[in-house]
Amino acid sequence: MSVVIKVEQLSKAYQLGQISSGNLTQDIERWWKVARGKPDPFLKLGESNDRSTKGNSDMVWSLKNIDFEIEQGQAVGIIGKNGAGKSTLLKVLSQVTSPTMGQFKVKGRIASLLEVGTGFHPELTGRENIFLNGAILGMRKKEISSKFDEIVDFAGVERYIDTPVKRYSSGMYVRLAFAVAAHLESEILIVDEVLAVGDADFQKKCLGKMGSVSKNEGRTILFVSHNLASLMRLCQKGILLKNGEMASYDSIQEVVGQYAQNESEDGVFVRPNTEGDEVNILKVEVINSVGDRTNTFDFSEEIFLRFELEKLKIQKHSSIFVMILDASKRRIFPTETILNKEKETYTLKINRKFLTRGSYSIHVMTHIPNLRAIDELEDICRFTVVDNTSELSIHGGYDYGSVFGQSHWN
Amino acid sequence: MYQVNQSKDPSWDLVVSSKRDLFDFRIKEVWRYRDLLALLIRRDFVAFYKQTIFGPLWFFIQPIFTTVIYVFIFGKLAGISTDGIPMPLFYLVGITAWTYFSDCLIKTSTVFVDNAHIFGKVYFPRLVMPLSIVISNLVRLGVQFVLLALAMLYYGIQGVELGTSWYVLLIPFLVFLMAAQGLGLGIIVSSLTTKYRDLALLLKFGVQLLMYLTTVVYPLSSLNGTIKTIVAANPLTPLIEGMRLGLLGEGSFTFSDLAYVSGLTAFILLIGIVVFNRVERSFVDTI
Numbered sequence: 001m002s003v004v005i006k007v008e009q010l011s012k013a014y015q016l017g018q019i020s021s022g023n024l025t026q027d028i029e030r031w032w033k034v035a036r037g038k039p040d041p042f043l044k045l046g047e048s049n050d051r052s053t054k055g056n057s058d059m060v061w062s063l064k065n066i067d068f069e070i071e072q073g074q075a076v077g078i079i080g081k082n083g084a085g086k087s088t089l090l091k092v093l094s095q096v097t098s099p100t101m102g103q104f105k106v107k108g109r110i111a112s113l114l115e116v117g118t119g120f121h122p123e124l125t126g127r128e129n130i131f132l133n134g135a136i137l138g139m140r141k142k143e144i145s146s147k148f149d150e151i152v153d154f155a156g157v158e159r160y161i162d163t164p165v166k167r168y169s170s171g172m173y174v175r176l177a178f179a180v181a182a183h184l185e186s187e188i189l190i191v192d193e194v195l196a197v198g199d200a201d202f203q204k205k206c207l208g209k210m211g212s213v214s215k216n217e218g219r220t221i222l223f224v225s226h227n228l229a230s231l232m233r234l235c236q237k238g239i240l241l242k243n244g245e246m247a248s249y250d251s252i253q254e255v256v257g258q259y260a261q262n263e264s265e266d267g268v269f270v271r272p273n274t275e276g277d278e279v280n281i282l283k284v285e286v287i288n289s290v291g292d293r294t295n296t297f298d299f300s301e302e303i304f305l306r307f308e309l310e311k312l313k314i315q316k317h318s319s320i321f322v323m324i325l326d327a328s329k330r331r332i333f334p335t336e337t338i339l340n341k342e343k344e345t346y347t348l349k350i351n352r353k354f355l356t357r358g359s360y361s362i363h364v365m366t367h368i369p370n371l372r373a374i375d376e377l378e379d380i381c382r383f384t385v386v387d388n389t390s391e392l393s394i395h396g397g398y399d400y401g402s403v404f405g406q407s408h409w410n
Numbered sequence: 411m412y413q414v415n416q417s418k419d420p421s422w423d424l425v426v427s428s429k430r431d432l433f434d435f436r437i438k439e440v441w442r443y444r445d446l447l448a449l450l451i452r453r454d455f456v457a458f459y460k461q462t463i464f465g466p467l468w469f470f471i472q473p474i475f476t477t478v479i480y481v482f483i484f485g486k487l488a489g490i491s492t493d494g495i496p497m498p499l500f501y502l503v504g505i506t507a508w509t510y511f512s513d514c515l516i517k518t519s520t521v522f523v524d525n526a527h528i529f530g531k532v533y534f535p536r537l538v539m540p541l542s543i544v545i546s547n548l549v550r551l552g553v554q555f556v557l558l559a560l561a562m563l564y565y566g567i568q569g570v571e572l573g574t575s576w577y578v579l580l581i582p583f584l585v586f587l588m589a590a591q592g593l594g595l596g597i598i599v600s601s602l603t604t605k606y607r608d609l610a611l612l613l614k615f616g617v618q619l620l621m622y623l624t625t626v627v628y629p630l631s632s633l634n635g636t637i638k639t640i641v642a643a644n645p646l647t648p649l650i651e652g653m654r655l656g657l658l659g660e661g662s663f664t665f666s667d668l669a670y671v672s673g674l675t676a677f678i679l680l681i682g683i684v685v686f687n688r689v690e691r692s693f694v695d696t697i
Binding site for chain 2: 006014015091092094095096097098099100101102103104105106107108109110112114115118119121123124128131132135136137138140141164
């Protein structure tokens with residue numbers, strides 16, 4: 001497979017605070033230095049984009065020394081917390097803004113979809129907007145004409161095609177906008193979280209379209225989304241960004257796992273204060289069969305979850321309810337046990353060879369069944385299950401579900 | 411779908427780096443986006459008269475009323491000479507030409523700020539936007555020339571002798587120069603307004619003053635001394651004088667004026683494109 005995108009030492013700096021205006025002297029000073037080929041005096045190197053700490057320069061690196069290559073036909077997901085540089089990377093790659101340093105090279109035509117319906121004019125009809133929007137996205141007129149019926153059909157707005165789009169419902173508007181974008185004919189497609197539009201049905205349709213684009217048509221896709229489930233379904237590889245730097249570039253399962261792990265403490269949750277009236281979960285730990293606290297398990301190991309409660313606050317008829325969540329926060333299975341006023345520690349054993357490889361977390365609550373919740377903690381204690389030896393491990397990164405289940409072949 | 415081969419290394423179709431040649435105009439790329447240019451022009455035109463009763467008739471109403479007012483104020487009250495040309499015709503030529511220039515200038519001067527939402531989301535050669543403004547104004551100018559022709563026909567039937575001359579053939583070129591000046595100045599201002607918004611405010615005021623330094627409401631021949639030198643140095647003056655000479659037979663216009671204006675226009679446009687190309691690369695970060 002040939003490399004179609006090559007990114008080399010790509011960096012992008014942003015200025016913090018007030019930009020220019022009223023600071024003409026600083027502008028002139030900078031301009032004068034740069035004009036003589038000296039480095040920008042206000043651009044200090046080495047400042048990374050960590051929002052929580054106060055830096056000593058007005059410039060931050062939103063992207064720093066990003067290097068990667070993407071092969072033809074691959075769908076690559078870009079993951080990272082808010083502010084990690086995902087959108088900046090997409091903006092630079094789609095040429096909306098230029099890099100501060102470094103460069104990237106592209107083979108084939110590249111089209112970006114940072115927003116749907118860019119340039120839609122409310123006074124123009126659906127038909128006119130399809131052409132205008134298509135042209136803005138880089139299509140030639142005859143290309144749009146040849147796909148026109150397909151676009152209208154995909155959007156399902158045939159009756160309204162000669163009505164100004166300002167009279168469209170917001171759903172119709174978005175569907176039409178996405179339909180235009182989905183029919184772009186470029187070898188490389190850059191997509192921001194535009195799938196967060198429309199109703200569930202339409203989202204599914206969009207995801208399906210994206211998937212077929214990369215799988216059947218051999219096109220390369222770069223995709224940013226917070227929806228880890230759809231990323232895992234669409235992409236084969238993932239790029240994890242952290243404070244503007246590339247933390248890893250690997251198979252999507254691996255990267256999603258790392259991302260999830262990065263976000264949490266290692267396999268333990270300790271309640272910082274228990275002053276609340278009824279709050280009674282004090283500590284949650286993930287431990288292995290030897291009793292050590294850990295956050296990584298082989299699929300053939302038993303996993304123990306230990307819950308420590310405040311004895312005095314345990315109420316009559318209350319129980320503890322635990323759900324295991326997967327990397328995209330979907331609930332996989334529930335389990336529950338009745339609490340005993342005399343007992344403060346409860347341990348749940350998850351059988352070996354039950355969870356498939358991936359990243360998991362815990363959602364736990366204490367409640368009086370069918371009456372009310374007492375204490376609740378969502379998405380704590382992330383842990384990872386690795387699998388290099390099961391029969392299914394030969395399928396690599398393919399998403400085949402979260403539990404091995406119990407079934408028999410005859 | 412079109413992306414220019416900007417790469418020197420033939421195995422890559424596109425290379426984007428932090429540095430770009432100052433004189434890399436990427437005119438080829440603009441050409442590849444000509445369909446977009448055409449659609450934007452159409453959009454401007456259609457959006458202008460949708461939901462109006464008179465539609466394209468509005469293109470006539472503004473010059474007619476302005477002419478009536480100028481006839482009254484500058485012609486009747488102030489008694490400024492019109493070189494013996496019927497007042498409405500004299501002013502109509504000036505207004506038609508001036509409106510075109512000032513529309514080009516004012517509308518292109520806000521092109522970055524007005525289109526920030528589009529520019530921030532998708533890439534296409536930014537120059538397409540100001541070009542579409544200049545060209546869609548050209549459509550408007552064409553309609554207004556029809557009005558001018560009707561007015562001339564009316565006066566011709568009335569028996570007024572109009573000295574229409576062969577200079578009339580120069581008009582397309584004069585219009586082109588006017589467009590180039592409006593575009594050049596407009597994109598310089600628009601590039602600077604991405605950082606210093608004051609300029610946009612200054613411009614509106616400046617354009618009004620500039621009109622009085624141009625021979626819109628008076629002929630160049632009515633001036634003397636220093637003021638005449640200043641007005642004659644204004645690159646717009648020979649253009650309007652030239653149009654009057656061609657259409658109405660009166661105007662101070664020579665070919666050396668034409669050479670002067672052409673040179674100056676080329677210079678303004680060059681500076682404009684260089685500045686614009688520099689700013690377009692990262693203005694999204696500052697706007």
